[in-house]
Amino acid sequence: MQIASRFTIALHIFACVRAFGQTHKVTSDFLAGSIRTNPVVIRKILSQLSSAGLITVARGTGGIALTKAPGEITFYDVYKAVDAVENGGLFHFHESPNPDCPVGRSIHTLLDGRLQAVQDAMETELKRQTLADLDADLDRLLSQTENQA
Amino acid sequence: MQIASRFTIALHIFACVRAFGQTHKVTSDFLAGSIRTNPVVIRKILSQLSSAGLITVARGTGGIALTKAPGEITFYDVYKAVDAVENGGLFHFHESPNPDCPVGRSIHTLLDGRLQAVQDAMETELKRQTLADLDADLDRLLSQTENQA
DNA sequence: GATCCCGTAACCGTTGCATTGACGGGTTTT
DNA sequence: AAAACCCGTCAATGCAACGGTTACGGGATC
Numbered sequence: 001m002q003i004a005s006r007f008t009i010a011l012h013i014f015a016c017v018r019a020f021g022q023t024h025k026v027t028s029d030f031l032a033g034s035i036r037t038n039p040v041v042i043r044k045i046l047s048q049l050s051s052a053g054l055i056t057v058a059r060g061t062g063g064i065a066l067t068k069a070p071g072e073i074t075f076y077d078v079y080k081a082v083d084a085v086e087n088g089g090l091f092h093f094h095e096s097p098n099p100d101c102p103v104g105r106s107i108h109t110l111l112d113g114r115l116q117a118v119q120d121a122m123e124t125e126l127k128r129q130t131l132a133d134l135d136a137d138l139d140r141l142l143s144q145t146e147n148q149a
Numbered sequence: 150m151q152i153a154s155r156f157t158i159a160l161h162i163f164a165c166v167r168a169f170g171q172t173h174k175v176t177s178d179f180l181a182g183s184i185r186t187n188p189v190v191i192r193k194i195l196s197q198l199s200s201a202g203l204i205t206v207a208r209g210t211g212g213i214a215l216t217k218a219p220g221e222i223t224f225y226d227v228y229k230a231v232d233a234v235e236n237g238g239l240f241h242f243h244e245s246p247n248p249d250c251p252v253g254r255s256i257h258t259l260l261d262g263r264l265q266a267v268q269d270a271m272e273t274e275l276k277r278q279t280l281a282d283l284d285a286d287l288d289r290l291l292s293q294t295e296n297q298a
Numbered sequence: 299g300a301t302c303c304c305g306t307a308a309c310c311g312t313t314g315c316a317t318t319g320a321c322g323g324g325t326t327t328t
Numbered sequence: 329a330a331a332a333c334c335c336g337t338c339a340a341t342g343c344a345a346c347g348g349t350t351a352c353g354g355g356a357t358c
Contacts, residue, residue, distance in 0.1 A: 001150045001314070002234050002241035004346070009243050011260055015252050027303065034250040035243055038348050043304060059304050059355050075263070085151050086345085092151035094158050094184055094316095101183040103164050106290045110283065111160055114224070118274045125270035129263050141255045150345070153315070176334065187317050192335060208324050208335050235314085243347095 001092070006082040009035055010045050011075070011134065017064050018135045019142060026064050045082055052081035071132035079126055090119045150241070155231040158184055159194050160224070160283065166213050167284045168291060175213050194231055201230035220281035228275055239268045 012035050020026055028042040035042070046064065049055045054073055056065050066073065080088075093111075097104035161184050169175055177191040184191070195213065198204045203222055205214050215222065229237075242260075247253035 001153050001345095003239055004150050005241040005243045006346090008240060008256075008260060008264075012243070012246065012252065012256050015256060015259060019252050025303095029303080034247050034253045036245045036247050036253070037243060039304095040306090040349070041347060043306085044347095047305065057304070061303075061356055063303095075267070090152055091157060092154040092315095094154045094161070094186060096185045097161065098183050098185050102291055103161065103168050103287070104183040104185070106287075107157075107161050107164060110164060110286055110290060111157060114278050114282070115157075118224070118271055118278070121274035122267055122271035125267045129267070133263070134259065137259055138252070138255075141259060142251055150314095155315090174334095178334085188335095189318070189337090190316060192337085193316095196336065206335070210325055210334075212334095241346095 003079075003084045004082070006045055006048075007079055007084040009037070009041070010049060010078050010082050013042070013045065013049075013064075014070075014073075014078070014131050015134060015138055017066070018070075018131075018138055021064070025061075048082050049078070052077065054078070054081055066131075069132070070135050071130050073131045074127045075129040076123055076126035079123075090122065091115045152228075152233045153231070155194055155197075156228055156233040158186070158190070159198060159227050159231050162191070162194065162198075162213075163219075163222075163227070163280050164283060164287055166215070167219075167280075167287055170213070174210075197231050198227070201226065203227070203230055215280075218281070219284050220279050222280045223276045224278040225272055225275035227280075228272075239271065240264045 013031055016031055016034055017026055020030070024030060028039040028046065031042045032039040046055070046057050050057050053067060054077060056067060057063070058065075086092075093108070097107050099105050162180055165180055165183055166175055169179070173179060177188040177195065180191045181188040195204070195206050199206050202216060203226060205216060206212070207214075235241075242257070246256050
């Protein structure tokens with residue numbers, strides 16, 4: 001299993017807001033065109049990002065605005081906002097180990113700490129990346145493309 | 150989405166081999182009893198672990214043996230052996246971004262490096278944990294339980 | 299009022315997963 | 329040699345999450 005594509009779609013959305021926010025009306029239909037998915041999928045994700053307090057979405061007129069500076073929004077914030085993994089747990093545990101077995105009884109105690117360390121390592125790295133980093137890369141990439149065109 | 154429970158089941162298997170390998174016949178039925186799942190699920194995972202060269206499984210007589218010292222088998226080895234994530238990629242990318250859009254065209258270039266950094270952070274931590282660590286914890290845990298009983 | 303656009307509910311097809319039954323083929327025991 | 333035991337694998341099933349899609353209600357703008 002992999003982390004839901006909602007996460008990369010959300011990052012794609014932020015990239016589009018950065019690239020087109022000044023020149024185009026960034027609507028769910030517009031975004032769906034760039035990402036090649038259905039507008040409802042976008043609206044669902046926008047709704048999650050807005051519930052998490054990362055953006056505001058203008059109803060009627062359309063338009064997306066960040067509520068904080070790009071440097072203050074981390075990949076982790078986005079990751080959490082879109083519920084990229086269920087229950088916030090990266091690892092899926094088998095549900096009902098046998099309590100009558102010494103190992104089955106203690107398997108959670110045995111593994112939880114180590115699995116948590118793995119998850120923490122991943123989340124720490126997610127927190128290091130911000131939308132500002134993304135914007136910088138994007139600006140560089142787009143100016144290159146313009147020169148080529 | 151979460152990482153397949155095959156991974157935690159595999160670790161559970163290793164714990165059982167450690168705890169019962171000397172005193173019981175550790176068969177897929179025995180393991181299924183501790184994990185509370187179906188023997189076929191166990192056999193499937195045993196098959197993957199054996200394909201990866203981590204264990205040998207005795208046919209007929211039943212019995213599981215590690216091919217290396219526990220200290221030389223990392224969580225990462227197990228993680229890879231059971232195909233915990235598809236294609237080895239932690240993140241699921243949306244399939245077909247629009248090539249006619251400057252952002253859609255470059256979204257992979259934009260994100261791949263940063264997502265890889267996150268995945269690397271996670272895998273590095275997985276590589277730090279070995280079955281020997283697990284065995285040590287297990288021995289401690291089991292002796293405590295004995296004292297209580 | 300017309301138009302544009304978001305928010306949400308409902309339904310569906312796909313996919314990966316775990317469960318289960320069945321059967322073939324080794325290995326050991328008697 | 330026969331029986332008992334156990335792994336390896338295939339096939340069928342039920343389930344849950346995901347993404348795609350249609351539809352409709354409700355703000356915002358012109």
